[in-house]
Amino acid sequence: MSGPLDDATWHRLDRRMLVVQPVQELRRFLPLLVGAFVAGGTARGGGLGWELGAVAVPVLLGVARYLTTRYRIHDGRVELRRGLLQRTLRTAQLDRVRTVDLTSGPVHRILGLSTVRIGTGAGADQDLDLDSLGRDEAQRLRVALLDHAVAEGAPLAAGGTEPGTAADAPAPEPDRVVLRLDxxxxxxxxxxxxxxxxxxxxxxxxxxxxxxxxxxxxxxxxxxxxxxxxxxxxxxxxxxxxxxxxxxxxxxxxxxxWDLTLTRTPRQWRLVRGLLTTRETSVEDARLAGVVVREPLGLRLAGAAELGAVVTGLGGEQKGTLTLVPPAPLATVAGVAAEVIGARSPAYAPLRGHGPVATRRRWLRALAPVLVLLVVATAAVLLADVPAPVLVPIALLLLPAAALARDRSRSLGHALVEGHVVARSGSLVRRREVLGVGHVIGWTVRDTWFQRRQGLVTLDATTAGGRQRVTVLDVPEGAGMDLAAGSTPELLAAFVLDGR
Amino acid sequence: MTTLRRPAHRVDPRARLMWQLGAATEVVGLATALVVTSLVLDLYDLRWWMPALLATYAVGRVGLVPVWRYRVHRWEVTEHAAYTQTGWWARERRLAPISRIQTVDWDQGPLERLLGLANVTITTASAAGAIAIAGLDQATAESLVAELTVRADAAPGDAT
Missing domain, CATH: 1.10.287 (Helix Hairpins)
Incomplete structure (x- = not known):
């Protein structure tokens, strides 16, 4: 079978990318050009030479980039070769490809082009960028990169895999749209x-x-x-x-x-969105460590929330968290969360609270600063010549502080359900974090002298995606250790004492 | 109630001396700055409470904290996991499976070299999960690194 991705053949970028560069450069230099025409016209006439050079140089660089960039999929690797003077060859194992991003700016869209960014999890500077390919070719490349295991034995896949595996494999389910933006x-x-x-x-x-x-x-x-x-x-x-x-x-x-669509494909989640610049992100199942339901206070009061996916090896500006659902009704967000992690209870189940001691700690931490301020101000009124009414606004601060303490202590909770660690905390931005136990890399148990006296610990489940950890704040030590031991029994087995 | 037992081994007793020397260097620096700014440069008058404050800080920083720290610091490496306990006022216990180790680092600063100590740092795929053991005997640290490297190599997968 032939196609643009056959073994060992080097492919070029799409020829249309030559047009993108000049258009973008022209747009950037437009004010300068207008200025040059106006100023040049009134002052001396002409003198446009270096401005033209400023446009021509990037265009020439674009041509050079087109002529020198090649890519191919070969022998289980994707390879990218580029550079005129300093030549580089970048290769990545297909099974290390974590994400494939397709981005089309307005100019790209008119020309039918897509920029492809291949993430390997080694940091944004290690990503493989292809600017740009034709839209169809970009799609074929995405499929080839992410379906390498499914397509094993098929001509698209690289390396000598034994024939016949493709025939034995069950027919893949058709793509299913899970969410479309309202x-x-x-x-x-x-x-x-x-x-x-x-x-x-x-x-x-x-x-x-x-x-x-x-x-x-x-x-x-x-x-x-x-x-x-x-x-x-x-x-x-x-x-x-x-x-x-x-x-x-x-x-x-x-x-x-705009037009955000979350699609379930046989082995990935695919997210397409954008009005002017369209972005398409594909995440392999194995890279999806969990989800985060974020409820900033304003959204929470309106019965809304947003959903992020914790993705291992997602680098660059997304910092390991991919927004799956932008602010939307809570019911929608919870439904998508349950679907994405493939389990209902982590998104819906009630959480186990952290008890009266943790509650007292929230109150103390919220009220203490205000009380200290109040004492200092009272002293200033009594000892120095400070007018007494200054105490009123400070005393009034106790009200929001109390509201914050109440809400923060109610937010606290954790659970271990259907193979997921769930933790919730926060008030101004309340977060319900869900992490699959298979993605828990290790544990960090922190306690200050005060916490030790109160029998509380702050427990972190470390992971390779998102914020790198899921924090269970101020949990009673026994409950925290039960959570850790239940999630990764073989890791803790040698170190836990069961004092029941 | 399920609790974590503490790790089996203490760090080398010389670690206490190392932390004390480090703190002493800092205190000497502060005292010099105090003398230079007040007596030599004459920027302000030296009051009795300034050296008193510094002395209190020195007692805590050199006399108390390193001893406390030494009592807390512990480590243990088993066939399946690495486990450490660090800190003093705020204590931190870290656990990571050997199968998820990505790198094992060995390092030695000037003070450590003087005392024959070394540090071992174990990193995992999580930026929040690095495990550091400070103040090990040099030979212990070297054999620990060798052992961990072999075990981590034996584990399959890419450790994410």
């Missing part, structure tokens, strides 16, 4: 931590630009018409800014996640 979910976008942060920043700016007189409530009756004008202006400005940031958040959500 554009109305964009309403949650302003409620994410990023949206709330933007609103807080706006408020901060507002307090800085307003004249001091605007903040003296006791002097409100004395305000001049000019002062009232300032206040009204400030109010209108704040509302307008809040609206603008909400609109921006919604627009950003739609541009990034």
């Amino acid at each position: 554009p109305s979910w964009a309403r949650y976008a302003p409620l994410t931590s990023a949206g709330v942060l933007a609103a807080a920043a706006l408020l901060g700016v507002a307090t800085q630009v307003a004249p001091d007189s605007a903040w003296r409530v006791d002097r409100l009756p004395d305000l001049t018409p000019e002062g009232w004008g300032w206040l009204v202006l400030l109010g209108v400005g704040l509302v307008a800014a809040a609206l603008a940031s909400a609109v921006l958040a919604v627009a950003g959500y739609l541009v990034t996640h």
Whole structure:
């Protein structure tokens, strides 16, 4: 069988990539060119030489890149050869390929091209980049890279595998769409931590630009018409800014996640999304270590959440976590989570709380700073010449602190269900983390002197994906060790004492 | 109640001396800075509480913490797992299976070389999971590295 990926043949990038480079360079140099025409025209006329050079050089580099870049799949490896003066040959074992990313910017899309990034888990600088291939060829390459085991014996796969295995293999299930984005979910976008942060920043700016007189409530009756004008202006400005940031958040959500589709293929999860730039990420089953349900406070109050996948060996800007579901209703998120990890209880089951001692610790940690501040301020009022009303706002801080302590202690919980470690904590950003026990590499048990006295430990299950660890905060030592011993019995067997 | 027992071996007793020497160097540096800024450069007046504060810090840093640290630091390597306990105020116990070891490092700073000690660091595929044993006897550290390297090689898979 023939095809563009036959053994031992070196393939070039798509010829159309030659057009991408000049278009992108032109776009970058457009302001400069306009400036050069205007300035050059009025000043001396001409003098465009070096600007043209600035455009020509990248174009020539693009041609050089096209002429010198070759790739092939051969003998169980993918090989990438490039470079004019300094020549490099990069190879990666097919079974070490963890992710294949297809990205198409607007220019790429018009030309029918895709950039292929092959992740091997050795860090972003070790990724194999192909900029660009034709869209169909990119898809074929993705299939060849990720289906190497399924396709064993088929002509696409490399190396001399014995024929017949392909015939014995069961027919693969057809691809199944698990989730398609509902554009109305964009309403949650302003409620994410990023949206709330933007609103807080706006408020901060507002307090800085307003004249001091605007903040003296006791002097409100004395305000001049000019002062009232300032206040009204400030109010209108704040509302307008809040609206603008909400609109921006919604627009950003739609541009990034437009037409997001999560597809189950026989051995991978495939995620396609994007309005202008489309991105397609494929993750092999074995690389999917777990999921994280993130509930920033704003989303949680609106009954929404977002879902990330913990992927081992996912490098670069994604830092080991891939957003599977952007802010969406909690029921949808939990459903996708259950489907992705192939088990229902880790996403839904109630968690085991961490008990009264852990609760007391949350309260102490939330209230202590405010109480210390209150004591210091009281001393300042009594001993120094500080006006007493300063105590009021400090005392009022106790309310949010108490709310935080209550919520944080309620969030705490863990479980070991259907072969997954589950841990939940946090308030402003509550996270429910689910990690398959097979992806637990080791354990870290931390306790300070205070925690030892209270019989609590902070337990980390370390892993190769996501944040590199799943933390079970302030768990009673016995329960924590039961969780660890239940997850990886052979690892802990020699070290646990059963004191029952 | 299930609990973790502590690892079997203490680190070398000379580790205590090593931590004390390190802390003493730091305290001497601070004292020199105090004398130079107050008496030599005359930036501020030397008050009685400044050396007193420094002395208290020195007693804690040199006298107390290294002893405490030595009592906490322990390690054990079995056929299947590496297990350490480190820290003093905040204690940290780490467990990793031998089958998931990716690299085994051996290193020795100037103080360690002086005292005939060495450190062994075991890394896994998780950036959060490295296991470090500080203050081992040099010969013990060398044989431990050799042993771990052989065992890690024997384990199949790519350890992620």
